[in-house]
Amino acid sequence: MSEKEVIGICGIGRMGSAIADRLAARGFRLVLWSRGGVTDEFADRNRAEIALNLASLAFKSDIIITSLINDGAVDSVLSKLVETSLPGKLVVETSTVRPDTLRRFSEKIKAKGGSAIDAPISGGPELVREGTAGVYVGGATIDFKRYLPVAEALSDRIHHTGALGAGAAAKIVNNMMLCGYWEVLKEALLTGKKAGLSVETMLDVLLTSPGGSPALKFRAPRILGEDKSIGFPAKGALKDATLFAEVAKSFGIDTPAINAAVESYRTCIADGHGDEDLSAMVRTALEKG
Template sequence: MALSAENTAVGFIGTGVMGKSMAGHLQKAGYTLHIYTRTAAKAQELMDQGAIWHDTPGKLAQACQVIFTMVGYPSDVEEVYLGENGLVRSAAQDTYLVDMTTSSPQLAQRIYEAAAAEGLHAMDAPVSGGDIGARDAKLSIMVGGDAADFEAVKPLFELMGTNIVHQGSAGAGQHTKMCNQIAIASNMMGVCEAVAYAKTSGLNPENVLKSISTGAAGSWSLSNLAPRMIKGDFEPGFYVKHFIKDMRIALESAKDMGLNVPGLSLAESLYEKMSEMGYDEKGTQVLVQYYFQQA
């Protein structure tokens, strides 16, 4: 049976910077939306539009055929899925469970196995695109899990993103997201250094961007985050604290595979300095402050 808006109730756990927009797209498409947050006030905007709030993940699970999660850390993912009142214990058979948090590939595999034992369909589907991609429903979505489950949920993915790829079995989505974060980590250092160099040399950084953002140096970070750096806008599209979490997962996974990733190691160390300076709640573009303070 197709997961149409007429016959499908959708759950969404985690309505932060990105999750709120993602859940909102599902709601606007006509799906009955059920949400769980630790405090109801954080989901008030969605509730005002008709979303139904539950005070535990287990209660939400009992009302839904598809459940998406977008929480903070692997420990949160483990609690939501495998905890005493978690989704795996509470959801009805044949429910689709889709974790869109950037989390551990190994945890994704554990959740998949636990869910399969209960007759549930689990997928890991982390995303890239930040607050802008979430707002505009243009996220890149990287999916691990069974191919048939991917095809069943794909119409809902298409309400949140435009670049949607089934990467392979359970954990493959998370491994792909690690590739994404590794590429971003080194690129962010380059973008920050370019902006700092332009400013320090007396150039107009905005004019510099006009020349370099569409050439070989072009990147999403250069086009979307460098302008924020220049304006001193460090509000989060993606939190420093969450990027550090992602880099640590990638470093641990790389170590397990015997892979040396010096660029990632350097980026992680620089963001640790930003954390020590009190920037955990700022956006990743705040790294430019490290360079500005040296100039």
């Protein structure tokens, strides 16, 4: 299309705000709605219009992006969205939810004249604002191609992973790996500390070895306590890890590493670090150990 489509964003939390910031910076017109409201300051900064309700957002937007906290929030918003008319609208679900969450609404969206894809984002708000987050898309090819100009504004790692629900499944696979990585890192660093190694030495070794990763390089200063910024909070990591374990269990898959991570994050949060970056799970375990 020669002219950018108007993007409606449902949910202006950490990720929704980052999506809005990035798309506004890339020249997209935005319409915003959030269950908790949208401030005039935020809307003005992004040259965006605030919708009074979901029906208004749907009417004024071409592509409707949902960025919400969990399955319950997505279910609530989509239940209201399908009560309105959606002729020619593309609903894009970007939250971290079960693969079947959007599929349950697919026929209702079609009956209202719209279509839907799931396109969850891998990476925190800082990567979204830089345009370097990962995007995993599940849905029809025609809908994927329509969304591609928007996805390209958000990401340099875009994967069309299959039919509706495949994007959510791919996000779960990717983030299960990361979740397990942080748990194993905690266990490895605790072992090394007991063996007499400093945390600085161990991270230096890991960051120049196959045991390192871009994620570790990014969060090493936070593990060392040198950086207090928050990429993704520990309480969010617990929410996601719990979801991953539940989805795997529904398929009969045992997840001892993810289960251990769940317990580690619970301990971290119980100790008062839920609002800190997810790496606090590793850092605080080392401080205690």
